[in-house]
Every structure is written in structure tokens, then in C-alpha cells.
Amino acid sequence: MTADALPASILPIIDIAPYLPNSSASAAERAETAAALHAACRDFGFFYLRVSPFVGDAERGQLLDYGREFFALPQDEKDAIHTQANAGFGVRGYQRMRQNVTAGKADHHEGLDFFGPSPFPAGTVGPLAGENQWPARPEGMSAALKAWVEKMHVLGKATMRGMADGLGLTDAEWSELWDLCEDSFWSMRVIGYPPLPPGVDGKSCGEHKDYGCLTFLHADACPASLQVLSRSGGWINADMIPGCMVVNIGAMWERWTGGLWPATLHRVIHNGQTFRVSHPFFFEPAFHAPCKLLPAAVRRAKEEGREGELRDEGVIEYGQYLLGKVTTNFKYDDE
Numbered sequence: 001m002t003a004d005a006l007p008a009s010i011l012p013i014i015d016i017a018p019y020l021p022n023s024s025a026s027a028a029e030r031a032e033t034a035a036a037l038h039a040a041c042r043d044f045g046f047f048y049l050r051v052s053p054f055v056g057d058a059e060r061g062q063l064l065d066y067g068r069e070f071f072a073l074p075q076d077e078k079d080a081i082h083t084q085a086n087a088g089f090g091v092r093g094y095q096r097m098r099q100n101v102t103a104g105k106a107d108h109h110e111g112l113d114f115f116g117p118s119p120f121p122a123g124t125v126g127p128l129a130g131e132n133q134w135p136a137r138p139e140g141m142s143a144a145l146k147a148w149v150e151k152m153h154v155l156g157k158a159t160m161r162g163m164a165d166g167l168g169l170t171d172a173e174w175s176e177l178w179d180l181c182e183d184s185f186w187s188m189r190v191i192g193y194p195p196l197p198p199g200v201d202g203k204s205c206g207e208h209k210d211y212g213c214l215t216f217l218h219a220d221a222c223p224a225s226l227q228v229l230s231r232s233g234g235w236i237n238a239d240m241i242p243g244c245m246v247v248n249i250g251a252m253w254e255r256w257t258g259g260l261w262p263a264t265l266h267r268v269i270h271n272g273q274t275f276r277v278s279h280p281f282f283f284e285p286a287f288h289a290p291c292k293l294l295p296a297a298v299r300r301a302k303e304e305g306r307e308g309e310l311r312d313e314g315v316i317e318y319g320q321y322l323l324g325k326v327t328t329n330f331k332y333d334d335e
Helices: 027-043 057-071 075-079 141-167 171-181 251-256 295-303 318-326
Strands: 013-015 046-050 093-095 110-115 187-193 205-208 214-219 226-229 235-237 244-249 266-268 276-283
Touching: 013 027, 027 046, 027 141, 057 110, 057 141, 057 187, 057 214, 057 276, 141 171, 141 187, 141 214, 141 276, 141 295, 251 318
Parallel strands: 013 046
Antiparallel strands: 046 244, 093 110, 110 187, 187 276, 205 266, 214 244, 214 276, 226 235, 226 266
């Protein structure tokens, strides 16, 4: 693994417009997008998705501004929706600086976390049960975040369909896959990164892979903050590009494809001079969705002469996998 990051231009840029609702794209244009998605998922696990005008720069900029305003609020106001204030639940709400943990080390950021509606009966106590704690201030932030959830569901379906076509799913196989994802147990974060102080033990966000299907990220334009591990072991800078979001696949796509599309390690090291706001949205399977190797992945691997590389890891319920991850993600003290 090299210490120097490679140029951001290595990551491919893909236009998702042919798969958006009401698109008039030709079959050839959809096929081009699908092929690009397959290659990006196989070779990088990360790519830029051109989403303008469906997702405008002004809309994304407003969400980042809301995040900046929220993290600038007095500490007691932020703590009013702390994860610990959500008694008995623990992951929905605000986390103070260095309360999020990655790979056993505290991350140098604040966070505000939301999840899809609880999959458990009313009254259930547990990490993913309960309701989201939406901020009262800044005014308009909660409404904008809720609207974002709806928009990301549309973008999630469009991107998933393009990926399914790229992998070679039949229409019937696509319907089966979408049945697992339509009731997505999504999650969404608003993250505030101050510059890393000299000598801090840890990173802004440590090296990790995401858990589910797709991560749609927009963030402040702070060069060399988000870094992606390439297949050759070098770190790639995934700097923001106007009109695009950074997208990466998670562990469920790796399982669905038997490793043909590996989820990719990434990290944040924010050494800039400004407070960086990041807004990732995680489009995931339904909580109780069973995830296993897809027949289309086996066919595609054979076409590419890579069938010997596939791993069949059996069936896992997404929600149980997620629970095993989120329960190790937070520390509840001020150390």
C-alpha cells in the first residue's frame, strides 16, 4: 500500500440519466451506462455519478449549509437529540466529537444519524428500533432531509437497475432483486469534520467498507480528504466534481456478486483549513432481505473467465448483518 494518493481522475464518471424516470434514452445509451457501471464496480467499487439536473448543485449546497449551521449550534442544543437521549435505542441522533469508532479507534468528527422506519414492533428496545430524532434547528433542515430521502430512493432504484443490467440480470431476476430493496432500510448521515489537529490518534474517519448496496455522497470540496483504496493498493483521492456525486458499493453487492464486485476500503483524512461537511446517503436492502450469490454473477464471471474467483458465502439477512456492525460503531463517554 503506498502512502501517496493517486489523482481523482482515475475514478470513472458515469451519467445515470438514461435510467432516471421519464428518460427518452435509447437502448444503446442504457447499455453504455450499464457496461460502465459494471466495469466501475468490478475495477474500483467507486465511481462518480453524474446526477445533474435531477439533483442540483444548489439543493446539495443547501444541505451542506444546514449541516454547518447545525454543528455550530450550542453543545446543549445538539445534545438534546444525542443518541443517548433516545433512551434504549442508541444509534439514531447526534454523536459528539470522537464518539464514532472505526476499526477500534475514535474518529475525529461529529455526526447526525438517521435510519429507515423501525422494522420492529412498537415498544421494542434495541439499537435500530425507535424513531429518528430530527433537528429543530436550523429551520428547514428536517424538511430538506426528509425530501432528500425520497429523492435518493428514486436515484437508488435507477442506479440499481443500471447495475443489474450491467451484471446481466434478466427482467425476472431484476424484479426479484428489487423486491429485496424497494422497502429499503436506508440510513443517512450528516458529518462535521474539523481539521485534524497535529498528533491526533486516529483519522477523521478510519478505513472501512460500507454495509449495504450503495452510498451516495456529496460533501464540501476539500481536496484529498476522501481517499479510496485502489485494487493495486494505492490511495485514490475522490474529490468532489460539480454535477456529480461520489458513489460506492457496499458489502451486500459484494455478497450478491461473489466478490466479482468487491466493496472497497475508504477513509477520510481531513487536513484542510476549513470545517468540512459530508452528507452520505446509504441505499440499502430491506431490513429482513435475504442476500446471497446471484446466478447472474456466476454467468458474468464465466463470461470473463473469473468463475474460479467467486465466493459463495451463503445467505445472510441484511438486518442481522447491520446490527452486528452498528453495535460496535459508537462509544458513550467523553474520552
